[in-house]
Amino acid sequence: MDGGMKLAPNLVEVEDLTVRFVTREATVHAVNGVTFSVRPGEVLCILGESGSGKSVTLRALMRLLPPRRTKITGRMQVDGQDILSLDRGALRRLRGGLVSMIFQEPMTALDPVYTIGTQIIETICKHKGISRSAARARALELLELVKIPSAAQRLDNYPHELSGGLRQRAMIAMALSCDPRLLLADEPTTALDATVQIQVLILLRKLQRELGMGTIFVTHDLGVASEIADRIAVMYAGRIVEEGPVADVLRAPLHPYTQGLMASTVHGQARDQDIDAIPGSPPDLRRLPAGCSFAPRCRYATPECRASIPEPRSPEPGRMARCIRVEAAVHSFA
Amino acid sequence: MDMMPPSSFDRGGPAQPLLIARDLRKHFKVKGGAPGAVVRAVDGVSFTLFKGETLGIVGESGCGKSTLARLLLHLIQPDEGELVFDGDTVAEVRGISVNALRRQVQMVFQDSYSSLNPRMPVQDSVAFGPYVHGKSRSAARQAARDILVKVGLNPDLFGPRYPHELSGGQKQRVNIARALAIEPRMVILDEAVSALDKSVEAQVLNLLRALKANFNLTYLFISHDLNVVRYISDRVLVMYLGSVVELGPVDEIFSRPLHPYTTALLGSRPSMDPANRIEEPPITGDPPSPIDPPSGCRFRTRCPHAEPVCAAKPPVLGEWHDRTSHVAACHLHDPASGHSMARATVGAA
Ligand SMILES: Nc1ncnc2c1ncn2[C@@H]1O[C@H](COP(=O)(O)OP(=O)(O)OP(=O)(O)O)[C@@H](O)[C@H]1O
Numbered sequence: 191m192d193g194g195m196k197l198a199p200n201l202v203e204v205e206d207l208t209v210r211f212v213t214r215e216a217t218v219h220a221v222n223g224v225t226f227s228v229r230p231g232e233v234l235c236i237l238g239e240s241g242s243g244k245s246v247t248l249r250a251l252m253r254l255l256p257p258r259r260t261k262i263t264g265r266m267q268v269d270g271q272d273i274l275s276l277d278r279g280a281l282r283r284l285r286g287g288l289v290s291m292i293f294q295e296p297m298t299a300l301d302p303v304y305t306i307g308t309q310i311i312e313t314i315c316k317h318k319g320i321s322r323s324a325a326r327a328r329a330l331e332l333l334e335l336v337k338i339p340s341a342a343q344r345l346d347n348y349p350h351e352l353s354g355g356l357r358q359r360a361m362i363a364m365a366l367s368c369d370p371r372l373l374l375a376d377e378p379t380t381a382l383d384a385t386v387q388i389q390v391l392i393l394l395r396k397l398q399r400e401l402g403m404g405t406i407f408v409t410h411d412l413g414v415a416s417e418i419a420d421r422i423a424v425m426y427a428g429r430i431v432e433e434g435p436v437a438d439v440l441r442a443p444l445h446p447y448t449q450g451l452m453a454s455t456v457h458g459q460a461r462d463q464d465i466d467a468i469p470g471s472p473p474d475l476r477r478l479p480a481g482c483s484f485a486p487r488c489r490y491a492t493p494e495c496r497a498s499i500p501e502p503r504s505p506e507p508g509r510m511a512r513c514i515r516v517e518a519a520v521h522s523f524a
Numbered sequence: 525m526d527m528m529p530p531s532s533f534d535r536g537g538p539a540q541p542l543l544i545a546r547d548l549r550k551h552f553k554v555k556g557g558a559p560g561a562v563v564r565a566v567d568g569v570s571f572t573l574f575k576g577e578t579l580g581i582v583g584e585s586g587c588g589k590s591t592l593a594r595l596l597l598h599l600i601q602p603d604e605g606e607l608v609f610d611g612d613t614v615a616e617v618r619g620i621s622v623n624a625l626r627r628q629v630q631m632v633f634q635d636s637y638s639s640l641n642p643r644m645p646v647q648d649s650v651a652f653g654p655y656v657h658g659k660s661r662s663a664a665r666q667a668a669r670d671i672l673v674k675v676g677l678n679p680d681l682f683g684p685r686y687p688h689e690l691s692g693g694q695k696q697r698v699n700i701a702r703a704l705a706i707e708p709r710m711v712i713l714d715e716a717v718s719a720l721d722k723s724v725e726a727q728v729l730n731l732l733r734a735l736k737a738n739f740n741l742t743y744l745f746i747s748h749d750l751n752v753v754r755y756i757s758d759r760v761l762v763m764y765l766g767s768v769v770e771l772g773p774v775d776e777i778f779s780r781p782l783h784p785y786t787t788a789l790l791g792s793r794p795s796m797d798p799a800n801r802i803e804e805p806p807i808t809g810d811p812p813s814p815i816d817p818p819s820g821c822r823f824r825t826r827c828p829h830a831e832p833v834c835a836a837k838p839p840v841l842g843e844w845h846d847r848t849s850h851v852a853a854c855h856l857h858d859p860a861s862g863h864s865m866a867r868a869t870v871g872a873a
Pocket residue numbers: 211218220238239240241242243244245246247256410475
């Protein structure tokens with residue numbers, strides 16, 4: 191295992207990832223130079239609004255994008271493996287082995303014609319090569335781990351026979367079945383009811399800690415990120431505009447977009463006052479503005495912002511923002 | 525009028541509630557289900573909507589919020605129950621017609637695509653209502669231009685566009701413009717901001733507040749987002765599995781919830797503070813199926829305080845009188861219920 195010899199302790203390293211979707215009419219610049227890393231056992235939340243490139247980033251990491259129309263550049267490593275150079279066999283071993291993914295809608299991952307038990311058992315047999323009875327015992331263990339009540343009976347249920355919350359738990363059980371070291375979660379609680387969402391979030395947090403999985407958790411919800419993240423990366427128009435430990439970013443956001451997002455997220459504002467909304471809407475990914483993509487909506491924008499894309503700046507260890515104002519702002523605090 | 529509604533208020537005038545719903549009921553047959561199986565989507569809902577207020581309706585998916593909204597507009601027929609609009613019974617011989625109701629009550633939905641005609645410039649969609657309701661073509665067009673300005677869209681720039689040429693927030697502004705173009709007195713907003721990005725949701729919420737003041741509107745605001753409901757509402761109605769479990773002024777509901785479900789719902793909101801995360805979920809399990817809901821109190825299967833009495837008899841919501849009344853359907857708050865922890869409610873005015 192050359193992974194153990196490496197100095198870099200990161201489980202995931204993504205460097206300057208770009209993803210474009212090319213069609214005859216237009217090119218969609220979905221991801222535009224994204225760099226991040228995830229350590230083993232760490233939860234990185236990718237936070238961003240609709241269309242900011244969160245799902246495309248995750249899918250690129252699993253090579254789940256349609257190969258013909260998709261142009262990917264950059265470098266992605268998971269546990270030392272270079273994702274872009276893996277052949278089909280290696281990709282298959284990667285997916286559902288080293289890396290697992292859970293989605294917003296469990297029905298996309300669960301097959302409606304097989305019982306929950308059959309699906310989990312098959313997955314275990316395929317990846318672990320153990321006997322069916324051993325796999326069944328493991329499947330039962332997994333359903334109990336994700337706190338599905340009367341787990342033994344549930345093994346014989348079809349996905350549609352379960353409530354939304356139970357289906358999501360079943361999908362998590364399946365994702366955990368091959369002891370992944372990296373869990374990719376794309377808005378796994380967004381479709382759930384509030385009282386169920388918090389149950390699943392707490393469960394995921396606990397499992398992630400106990401099993402020591404590195405996790406990339408995609409969400410558009412600041413509150414969800416505050417419950418689960420160690421670090422957050424804020425995406426806007428296909429770029430990470432800010433990154434840092436969750437508490438720091440939420441307490442003192444550096445990038446004007448993060449600041450605006452927090453101000454416009456309704457949580458306890460005075461009822462007789464307008465919410466401090468960000469004007470305008472996100473840019474068209476077919477025609478990105480030159481320079482900082484947020485500049486057209488930014489109250490601090492200067493001609494310099496529109497001239498070139500701001501380089502990442504790190505005012506303190508572990509924090510980063512792509513904004514030309516950042517260093518000045520932080521130094522004035524110091 | 526010989527059939528005065530048995531309400532303590534005068535008919536018409538500021539004290540007359542704009543809308544009174546009495547014991548509304550709507551059950552749907554279950555397709556492919558057992559014979560006779562029904563979804564009790566709305567199962568005996570009563571409330572009062574006062575003039576000029578915003579009443580927020582919260583509750584989890586499938587609890588009947590949208591069905592209730594559609595009943596209020598008579599988009600679907602209630603199986604039972606009565607609707608009184610500004611003192612007039614709706615769709616009764618002596619009351620007001622459904623058409624007259626729909627001239628005064630408009631609705632904005634979550635999914636903009638279903639309500640805007642994709643093959644029509646949005647200015648025509650907005651002008652359609654005033655035209656149908658009797659304005660001349662040119663007057664209707666002018667009304668559309670005026671209202672587009674009011675929702676913050678330049679009519680010269682955006683009016684000629686088709687829905688697919690607009691962002692989500694812009695489409696929702698058009699939907700709001702369309703609802704307001706016929707000058708309704710009341711607007712039902714069913715998850716009207718839920719599909720929007722946070723940065724755009726805030727813009728639309730500000731707009732809704734401004735329009736309400738401007739046009740003297742009454743809102744029924746349906747949302748599963750408690751923070752948004754808290755911001756926009758004067759009073760809040762909490763639903764669980766087809767029935768009302770709590771009703772009261774917004775600050776009362778959020779600071780002194782009476783029903784254990786409301787408490788759980790409030791406690792399920794993410795903390796927004798990584799240093800104070802929620803360690804234990806307020807309640808466990810999923811909401812049960814509305815096809816065969818639990819007997820007695822529907823929340824009892826998930827309630828930490830459930831006792832045999834909760835299965836034996838359904839709690840009643842209690843009497844509300846005015847905008848300050850705070851009531852809950854829970855045996856805990858009925859001293860005569862027989863629940864061992866029951867005590868009189870202090871919240872009720
Ligand atoms: N297969 C594809 N072909 C063309 N464009 C695509 C494809 N997949 C995604 N896109 C576009 O790439 C952009 C980023 O999409 P992505 O799904 O990553 O957004 P997201 O941040 O996950 O948003 P959401 O919160 O809505 O899920 C969007 O503009 C989307 O329309």
